[in-house]
Every structure is written in structure tokens, then in C-alpha cells.
Amino acid sequence: MSAVLDVKDLQVSFHTRNGVVRAVDKVSLKVEAGQTVGIVGESGSGKSVTCYSLLGLIPSPPGKIEGGSAMFGGMDLLKLPEKELQKVRGSRISMIFQDPMTSLNPFLKIGTQLVEPLRLHKGMDKAAAWKQGIEALKEVGIPEAATRMDQYPHEFSGGMRQRVMIAMALITRPELLIADEPTTALDVTIQQQVLDLIKDLQKRLGIAVVFITHDLAVVHEVCDVVNVMYAGRLVESAPAAELFAHPRHAYTRALMRSIPALQKKGEPLYTIPGLPPDLSHLPAGCSFRPRQTPDRQLLCLRDQRPPLVEVSPGHWAQACPGCVEGGILS
Amino acid sequence: MSTVLPAADSLTTPSPLPVPARAGRSLWQDAWARLRKNHLAVVCGVVLIAIVLICFIGPFLTGWNPETTNLALKASPPGTAETLTDGSVRTHLLGTDTLGRDLLTRIMRGGQVSLMVGMVATGVALLIGVAYGAAAGYLGGRTDAVMMRAVDVLYALPFMIFVILLTTMFGKSMLLMYIAIGAVEWLTMSRIVRAQVQGLARQEFVDAARSLGLSTAVILRRHIIPNVLGPVIVYATLTVPAVMLLEAALSFLGLGVQPPDSSWGTLIDDGATNMETSVWLLAWPAAFFSVTLFCLNFVGDGLRDALDVRSGKD
Numbered sequence: 115m116s117a118v119l120d121v122k123d124l125q126v127s128f129h130t131r132n133g134v135v136r137a138v139d140k141v142s143l144k145v146e147a148g149q150t151v152g153i154v155g156e157s158g159s160g161k162s163v164t165c166y167s168l169l170g171l172i173p174s175p176p177g178k179i180e181g182g183s184a185m186f187g188g189m190d191l192l193k194l195p196e197k198e199l200q201k202v203r204g205s206r207i208s209m210i211f212q213d214p215m216t217s218l219n220p221f222l223k224i225g226t227q228l229v230e231p232l233r234l235h236k237g238m239d240k241a242a243a244w245k246q247g248i249e250a251l252k253e254v255g256i257p258e259a260a261t262r263m264d265q266y267p268h269e270f271s272g273g274m275r276q277r278v279m280i281a282m283a284l285i286t287r288p289e290l291l292i293a294d295e296p297t298t299a300l301d302v303t304i305q306q307q308v309l310d311l312i313k314d315l316q317k318r319l320g321i322a323v324v325f326i327t328h329d330l331a332v333v334h335e336v337c338d339v340v341n342v343m344y345a346g347r348l349v350e351s352a353p354a355a356e357l358f359a360h361p362r363h364a365y366t367r368a369l370m371r372s373i374p375a376l377q378k379k380g381e382p383l384y385t386i387p388g389l390p391p392d393l394s395h396l397p398a399g400c401s402f403r404p405r406q407t408p409d410r411q412l413l414c415l416r417d418q419r420p421p422l423v424e425v426s427p428g429h430w431a432q433a434c435p436g437c438v439e440g441g442i443l444s
Numbered sequence: 445m446s447t448v449l450p451a452a453d454s455l456t457t458p459s460p461l462p463v464p465a466r467a468g469r470s471l472w473q474d475a476w477a478r479l480r481k482n483h484l485a486v487v488c489g490v491v492l493i494a495i496v497l498i499c500f501i502g503p504f505l506t507g508w509n510p511e512t513t514n515l516a517l518k519a520s521p522p523g524t525a526e527t528l529t530d531g532s533v534r535t536h537l538l539g540t541d542t543l544g545r546d547l548l549t550r551i552m553r554g555g556q557v558s559l560m561v562g563m564v565a566t567g568v569a570l571l572i573g574v575a576y577g578a579a580a581g582y583l584g585g586r587t588d589a590v591m592m593r594a595v596d597v598l599y600a601l602p603f604m605i606f607v608i609l610l611t612t613m614f615g616k617s618m619l620l621m622y623i624a625i626g627a628v629e630w631l632t633m634s635r636i637v638r639a640q641v642q643g644l645a646r647q648e649f650v651d652a653a654r655s656l657g658l659s660t661a662v663i664l665r666r667h668i669i670p671n672v673l674g675p676v677i678v679y680a681t682l683t684v685p686a687v688m689l690l691e692a693a694l695s696f697l698g699l700g701v702q703p704p705d706s707s708w709g710t711l712i713d714d715g716a717t718n719m720e721t722s723v724w725l726l727a728w729p730a731a732f733f734s735v736t737l738f739c740l741n742f743v744g745d746g747l748r749d750a751l752d753v754r755s756g757k758d
Contacts, residue, residue, distance in 0.1 A: 171651060171655060200657040203655050203656060204655060205657060211651060211652055216647045216648045217651070219670075221471055221670040222667075230658070231656050234658065235657065266469065266471065
């Protein structure tokens with residue numbers, strides 16, 4: 115299988131008044147055709163910035179891509195001029211967003227917004243695009259699609275709007291879909307519907323998906339490969355089954371312990387102590403050290419950044435002696 | 445009575461929601477429905493339309509020429525009849541001014557000028573202000589800073605001195621007055637639009653539009669500007685009376701409309717000098733002017749309530 119997207123050493127920083135914030139620091143990830151790749155992490159771990167920067171969507175200034183490459187269909191997305199990037203966005207790479215309540219323009223008809231990518235990228239005329247829009251709405255399970263096309267966003271529920279967003283993202287049949295926490299703002303039952311929909315469409319259309327989330331339960335359900343991010347860096351990367359069976363990095367294990375369903379009833383819920391570090395003043399060594407237990411902290415790297423090493427075939431983790439359990443392979 | 449429980453798989457397959465069998469109602473249509481329920485605004489709107497019609501059609505109906513003087517009938521009270529050269533008799537409904545001209549016809553002609561100034565200058569302010577403010581707000585960063593500092597500088601310019609400067613340089617003309625008023629009024633408009641756009645640019649649908657590959661110009665035109673139109677319309681209806689007031693002030697000071705042309709400002713000026721002897725010369729133009737301003741303000745208020753997103757759905 116060939117990689118649809120191959121990101122190498124991506125570095126993104128934000129130049130703010132309070133100093134340089136290294137939001138993404140040498141992140142590499144690969145997305146194979148038809149695969150779902152998860153990026154997991156807390157708020158501010160750089161998972162969204164990673165994906166936004168691939169499409170040139172980070173606000174610049176203050177945001178700046180400092181280095182790395184992102185190969186997609188023989189092009190380096192990071193070096194593409196804006197004009198070329200506009201042709202890729204919405205036609206070969208699409209995106210869906212977290213909050214369906216604000217991701218549709220309240221003044222335009224659903225149909226008008228839905229067929230926008232078709233008119234823009236495929237140059238279709240209005241009637242043909244409209245017809246395909248109705249099909250697209252049916253595809254995502256919206257009843258009475260033809261009537262719904264003529265309605266406005268405020269006449270849709272949150273789950274319905276997210277379905278519209280998915281239909282809009284997939285209407286041009288892109289090769290890659292980036293889903294930025296698509297279920298976070300939805301009710302639990304609607305979450306399940308939307309996840310099933312994404313999974314189903316992915317299987318049918320054979321697209322690759324990058325799934326950004328902080329919800330490990332969601333990751334477990336949809337992802338083939340999982341990348342765990344912390345403080346702008348990858349701390350662990352492995353096939354989903356392997357990661358859930360043998361989490362190696364202390365942060366990944368802590369995240370798993372925080373899943374409410376896995377805890378004993380009646381006991382207080384587990385939370386990871388401390389806060390993610392300030393990205394403008396990162397400690398020199400292991401960035402998870404301040405949140406480790408004291409005896410572990412002693413073992414953590416202090417003077418250099420722990421490198422990402424292959425701890426077992428296909429399973430990569432940050433090789434900090436204090437954080438990696440079960441020893442380092444090489 | 446038995447309730448049918450939803451099947452277990454309805455959690456994973458979308459249940460067909462009851463969909464109203466009608467085409468969607470846009471936020472504009474909602475606002476229009478709300479506006480129609482506001483009786484005061486509707487009445488004021490009707491009165492405004494009536495005043496506009498009176499001003500633009502009226503002069504043909506009264507039969508008087510607003511510039512024909514009749515020194516025999518100087519400052520005669522409302523209802524004075526005049527015998528024309530062909531022997532017929534016609535009444536001056538609202539009397540005549542100090543040169544014996546028909547006051548009603550002059551008010552209508554003056555209204556044409558005042559309303560035109562109000563609308564044209566507001567239109568100019570609207571075009572410049574919206575384009576400028578939207579660009580500054582959306583582009584942000586350094587571009588925004590430079591653009592808004594320019595606005596600040598223009599703001600600091602005293603308006604009267606600016607107008608006096610223009611009139612001494614280019615002479616007194618109507619065109620100049622349009623330019624002067626338009627040049628001042630767009631500043632506030634651009635600030636309002638910029639603030640709105642800054643809020644909008646952070647909304648996800650703008651990100652979504654960018655992620656679909658739309659260019660900046662298209663995003664501004666299709667996604668940003670329609671969303672700021674609500675506040676803009678409200679501000680515009682409140683700008684019209686402000687502009688008319690400015691015009692009246694300029695004309696009152698002798699910097700605006702020049703005789704024999706009239707505007708409501710010059711008519712009120714004339715009336716004010718003669719109010720001790722012939723009070724109708726002040727009362728009638730002032731009445732027309734204030735009713736118009738009142739109505740514009742009430743319509744503006746009504747529009748603000750109708751377009752206010754907070755009073756709407758969601």
C-alpha cells in the first residue's frame with residue numbers, strides 16, 4: 115500500500131507576544147490508502163494545529179510552518195502556493211469540524227453551501243450540482259433530502275448539521291478526509307450515529323481518514339493506527355490493537371486510565387495530575403516529567419529530548435527511561 | 445394508550461425526523477415577519493414612504509413653481525388665495541415665504557434635496573465602510589492595524605473645519621456636500637463592520653469555507669458580508685437622519701445648499717429669522733423634518749429588534 119499522506123518532521127510555531135509557542139515539534143505520520151489514522155491528545159497538544167497546517171489553514175501571522183514536509187500525491191503541501199492549495203482543499207482533501215452549530219453559514223441555504231465544492235472544483239452547473247447535492251444528503255441519511263436542500267441551517271439539529279458537513283466534505287470524493295473532533299460537540303447517541311456514518315462511508319468510498327480526538331473510546335472504535343501527541347510532540351504511535359493491548363508510554367497509559375468506563379464504580383475518577391506544560395517554555399528534557407510520580411521523575415530525561423524509537427515492530431514510543439514501560443527494544 | 449418504543453437500532457440509524465413540508469425560511473424572512481409585528485415601525489415606514497412620495501410627486505400637483513416670487517403676497521399665512529393672470533384662483537395651502545413663494549412646494553423641493561443627501565451620502569458611507577471594514581477585519585494583523593489607524597486619523601479631523609476647507613478650496617456645491625458627508629460617515633460604518641467581521645472570521649463556517657478551497661474574495665462576498673448586513677442595515681437607517689441633520693446644519697450655516705435652491709435646513713433657517721412675525725415659516729418645514737427623523741429612527745429601532753440574532757431562533 116502506498117501512503118496517501120506522508121508527513122515528516124512537521125514543525126509549526128506561533129510567534130506571540132509571550133514568546134515562541136512550539137505548537138507542533140517534529141511530528142511525522144503516515145496515512146495509507148483507506149486507513150483511519152487517529153491523533154489523540156489533550157487540548158493544546160497540537161493535534162488540530164498539525165492538520166490545519168497541512169491545509170495552510172493556520173492563521174499566519176502569528177502561525178508559521180518552520181520545517182518539515184507533507185507529501186500528498188507527489189506534492190509537498192507545505193510548499194504549495196496558496197492558489198494551488200485552494201485547488202487541493204475541498205477537492206482532494208476535505209475537512210469536518212468540531213462544532214456543527216457554527217460550521218454552516220446561517221444565511222445560506224443548506225443546498226447552496228453543500229454544492230459549493232462541486233461548483234468550485236468540478237465546474238458543474240447549478241442544476242446538476244443541486245441534483246448531486248440531493249444524492250449526497252440521502253447518502254448521509256437525511257430524510258426528505260430534496261426539501262431539506264431548500265432549508266437553512268437553523269432548521270437542522272446538531273447531528274443533522276454534522277451529517278450535512280460530512281456530505282459536503284465527501285461530495286467531491288476526496289482522497290483524504292480530516293475529521294477534527296467531529297463528535298465532540300454532539301450527544302452520545304448522535305455521536306454513535308455520526309461515527310458509524312463516517313466508518314460506513316469510508317469503507318464504501320475507500321478514502322483515508324485522519325481522525326483527531328481526545329476520546330480514546332472513539333479511537334478504539336474507528337482507528338487503524340493511533341498517534342498520541344503530548345505538548346506538540348508524538349509520544350507514541352502504533353496500530354490501534356497493539357496500542358490498546360500494550361501501551362508503552364506513561365502518558366498513553368495515564369490517558370487510558372482516565373476512561374471512565376474502565377474504572378471501578380464508586381471510586382473517584384482518575385485524572386492525570388498537573389497541567390500540560392507551557393509550550394513557550396518547554397522543559398529541555400522529557401515534557402511529561404513534571405506530571406510523573408516523584409520516583410519516576412528521577413528516571414526521566416532532563417537534558418535532552420527523548421527520541422522516538424521502535425519499541426516493537428510498528429510500535430514507536432518516546433524513549434524516556436522514566437516514561438517507557440517494559441524497556442526499550444534496541 | 446400505548447407508546448411505541450423506538451427500536452434498538454434507531455440509535456445507529458437515523459430516525460426519520462418530522463420534517464416540515466415546506467421550503468426553508470431564511471433568517472431574512474424571519475426578520476421580516478418580526479418587523480411586520482412591530483406596529484410602530486410599520487406605521488413609521490408607511491409615513492416615510494408617504495413623505496418621500498409627497499416630496500417627489502407633490503410639486504407637480506400643487507401647480508406652483510417653487511422659485512416664482514409674488515411680492516404682493518409676502519409671508520402670507522396658510523390658506524391665502526392668489527388670483528392668477530388668467531383669472532383663476534389657487535390657494536397657497538401652507539402660505540408663502542418672505543418672497544411670496546409657495547411654501548408647500550418649497551418644502552417638497554427642499555425635501556427632495558434633504559432626502560437625496562441623506563440617501564446618497566449614506567449609500568456612499570455604506571459602500572466604502574462595508575468594503576473597508578470587512579477587509580480590515582478579515583485580513584487582520586498588520587494590514588488591519590494600518591487601515592484602522594488611517595480611520596483614527598480621519599476621525600480626529602474636525603468635521604466643520606474639513607467642510608469649510610473644502611468649500612473655500614472648491615467653492616460651494618451640492619457635490620461637495622455629498623463628498624464631505626460621505627467621507628465622514630463611512631468611518632463609523634467601517635468600525636462597526638470590522639468589529640462584526642472579526643467575530644465572524646473566528647466562526648467555524650469561515651474555516652469550513654476555507655477548507656473547501658474558496659478564495660478570500662469569495663469568502664468575504666458570500667460568507668462574511670451577508671452575515672454583517674443586519675447590523676449594517678440598522679446602522680444605515682440611523683445614519684440617514686444623522687446625515688440629514690448634518691446637511692441641515694451646514695445649510696443653516698450657509699455652507700450647504702445655495703439659494704434659490706432650498707433644503708429643509710435652509711427653510712428652517714429662513715423660518716427661524718422670521719418666526720416672530722410668521723411662525724408657519726418655521727413650523728411647517730420643522731414639522732416635516734422632525735416627522736421624517738422620528739420615523740427613520742423608529743424604523744431603525746424596529747429593524748434592530750427584528751434582525752437581532754439573540755431574539756431569533758437557536
